[in-house]
Amino acid sequence: MKVDWALFWPRILEATGQTIYMVLLTLIFGAIIGIVIGLLLYVTRENNIMESKVVFTILNILVNIIRPIPFIIFLVALSPLTRIVMGTTIGTTAAIFPMTIAAAFSIARVVENNLISIDPGVIEAAKAMGASSWQIVFTVLIPEALGPLVLGLTFVTVGLIDFSAVAGTVGGGGLGHIAITYGYQRFDTSVMIVTVVILIVLVQLAQWLGNTVSKKILRR
Amino acid sequence: MIEFSDVSKIFKVKNREVKAVQNVSLKIEKGDIFGVIGFSGAGKSTLLRMVNLLEKPTVGTVKVHDTDLMKLSPKELRGLRRNIGMIFQNFNLMTSRTVAGNIAYPMKLEKVPKKEIERRTKELLSFVGLSEKAKDYPEQLSGGQKQRVGIARALANNPDILICDEATSALDPETTADILKLLKRVNAELGITVLLITHEMNVIQEICNRVAVMENGFVIESGDVYDVFTNPQHPTTQRFIQSVNQDRPSEAILKEWRENGGNHLYRVLFKGSTTHTPLLSEITQKYGVYFNILYGTVRELQQQMFGNLLVSFEGDERAIKKAILELQQIVEMEEVVVHES
Ligand SMILES: Nc1ncnc2c1ncn2[C@@H]1O[C@H](COP(=O)(O)OP(=O)(O)O)[C@@H](O)[C@H]1O
Numbered sequence: 001m002k003v004d005w006a007l008f009w010p011r012i013l014e015a016t017g018q019t020i021y022m023v024l025l026t027l028i029f030g031a032i033i034g035i036v037i038g039l040l041l042y043v044t045r046e047n048n049i050m051e052s053k054v055v056f057t058i059l060n061i062l063v064n065i066i067r068p069i070p071f072i073i074f075l076v077a078l079s080p081l082t083r084i085v086m087g088t089t090i091g092t093t094a095a096i097f098p099m100t101i102a103a104a105f106s107i108a109r110v111v112e113n114n115l116i117s118i119d120p121g122v123i124e125a126a127k128a129m130g131a132s133s134w135q136i137v138f139t140v141l142i143p144e145a146l147g148p149l150v151l152g153l154t155f156v157t158v159g160l161i162d163f164s165a166v167a168g169t170v171g172g173g174g175l176g177h178i179a180i181t182y183g184y185q186r187f188d189t190s191v192m193i194v195t196v197v198i199l200i201v202l203v204q205l206a207q208w209l210g211n212t213v214s215k216k217i218l219r220r
Numbered sequence: 221m222i223e224f225s226d227v228s229k230i231f232k233v234k235n236r237e238v239k240a241v242q243n244v245s246l247k248i249e250k251g252d253i254f255g256v257i258g259f260s261g262a263g264k265s266t267l268l269r270m271v272n273l274l275e276k277p278t279v280g281t282v283k284v285h286d287t288d289l290m291k292l293s294p295k296e297l298r299g300l301r302r303n304i305g306m307i308f309q310n311f312n313l314m315t316s317r318t319v320a321g322n323i324a325y326p327m328k329l330e331k332v333p334k335k336e337i338e339r340r341t342k343e344l345l346s347f348v349g350l351s352e353k354a355k356d357y358p359e360q361l362s363g364g365q366k367q368r369v370g371i372a373r374a375l376a377n378n379p380d381i382l383i384c385d386e387a388t389s390a391l392d393p394e395t396t397a398d399i400l401k402l403l404k405r406v407n408a409e410l411g412i413t414v415l416l417i418t419h420e421m422n423v424i425q426e427i428c429n430r431v432a433v434m435e436n437g438f439v440i441e442s443g444d445v446y447d448v449f450t451n452p453q454h455p456t457t458q459r460f461i462q463s464v465n466q467d468r469p470s471e472a473i474l475k476e477w478r479e480n481g482g483n484h485l486y487r488v489l490f491k492g493s494t495t496h497t498p499l500l501s502e503i504t505q506k507y508g509v510y511f512n513i514l515y516g517t518v519r520e521l522q523q524q525m526f527g528n529l530l531v532s533f534e535g536d537e538r539a540i541k542k543a544i545l546e547l548q549q550i551v552e553m554e555e556v557v558v559h560e561s
């Protein structure tokens with residue numbers, strides 16, 4: 001059975017839009033939550049500016065539990081919660097919830113690692129200049145970690161495009177859904193190739209954008 | 221200005237205790253350039269970091285401007301820190317800010333108006349000689365230039381104290397000399413009290429008026445630089461001074477001299493005005509003996525002259541004895557032993 005391309009192109013376009021929508025919203029919410037968790041992980045470490053064993057241990061265990069779960073399993077496991085929060089488990093918007101949670105915990109580690117690599121001497125200098133802990137977070141930690149952080153977020157974004165395809169296979173819409181229904185269930189190679197090419201282009205775009213922005217920030 | 225009273229700092233690492241600073245009492249007066257010298261691990265950084273409470277003393281009190289730091293609220297402590305400039309061995313500049321941005325940073329913390337920040341940043345850049353580099357980033361600067369930025373940043377909020385943690389230890393000798401000159405200007409022109417730590421005796425010799433020597437957490441000797449330099453008591457102090465002031469030729473040279481009939485070798489220390497008079501000539505002529513300067517230096521230290529010479533005497537034994545007795549009334553001298561092997 002052949003696909004009617006005149007009808008099919010608008011669907012592909014729509015699906016591409018859905019994928020971008022899922023990835024972008026996930027990135028925004030995931031980054032906000034992830035940066036907060038990552039910062040908390042960093043500042044509550046032993047001997048750091050807001051040391052707290054309780055907060056650090058809880059967050060650390062949480063991140064360690066959630067991060068290794070394969071996304072497809074996580075997606076299914078989280079669906080009761082997704083239903084409570086989003087009202088449904090089907091569709092593009094519903095997919096954003098599990099994607100955001102999974103992304104947030106990946107981003108948290110990325111953020112934490114970037115913060116750890118900041119020269120502690122710089123933080124100490126700010127302290128010696130009379131900066132409060134919050135001032136250190138916003139005027140030292142975030143600006144100093146921003147360059148590598150953008151690279152880290154780019155890496156995560158490429159992963160998110162992958163997540164979105166997975167979410168698409170279980171009712172999330174987007175290119176993943178197209179690939180599954182046409183390419184996998186109906187063995188239509190041409191559709192498969194088109195979606196793969198679009199996915200590759202999206203990944204390249206994300207990578208290029210991330211590299212350009214981080215280059216600007218890092219000045220190299 | 222800064223007063224340590226019986227201060228100790230003990231770090232607990234696992235179940236081991238590190239006594240980083242032990243029973244230190246020191247007073248740094250307004251206008252001093254006070255140097256603390258010691259080998260690595262002596263406890264210098266820990267001592268210095270207690271001045272702005274980056275490190276809390278385990279026992280004892282640290283007072284700045286007669287205020288006990290441990291009695292300050294966190295907010296008062298931040299206020300005090302803004303009044304104490306600090307510079308570091310590795311400069312610790314923010315890579316995400318330009319030179320001007322780094323210098324402006326402490327003023328932003330103080331919520332200084334933007335216009336005033338701009339004016340002050342310009343003024344500081346010109347003071348440290350980096351006006352052309354305002355828009356550069358730290359990675360584009362040499363070590364000496366980075367330290368100048370560090371100094372400008374430390375001066376931004378008009379502190380009355382500047383503390384320096386090995387500020388020249390990462391720099392080559394020439395750059396070190398430039399930075400030391402700048403620190404001297406900070407002290408002389410701006411009236412800022414400087415407390416610095418170093419493991420290099422030449423830093424102390426170049427700019428400090430007072431010095432304390434640390435070893436194993438203890439201050440083993442302290443006083444005016446001139447006094448400590450010309451009359452060191454502790455063996456460690458003597459080692460530091462020898463590092464900049466080699467006062468003895470090699471044993472091989474001394475042995476050769478002895479084998480050629482050399483005798484009556486004395487170390488003669490000239491301090492202050494005794495370097496102005498032809499003392500050696502006068503007294504040796506009086507007793508008809510000859511003197512020979514084998515080795516030594518005469519230098520200026522803290523605007524005073526200091527001579528440290530190895531002198532041998534020749535002539536009639538009894539006359540030499542008399543001449544030496546008379547010299548010893550005026551200058552310090554003691555016989556130098558040449559090891560026979
Ligand atoms: N935060 C710390 N925790 C544990 N030990 C420390 C800490 N800071 C310094 N020390 C120890 O205290 C001693 C003195 O260190 P420091 O003050 O840095 O010496 P210096 O500056 O003279 O080289 C060293 O033995 C060092 O290992």
Ligand SMILES: [Mg+2]
Nearest residue numbers: 264265266386
């Ligand atoms: Mg040190």
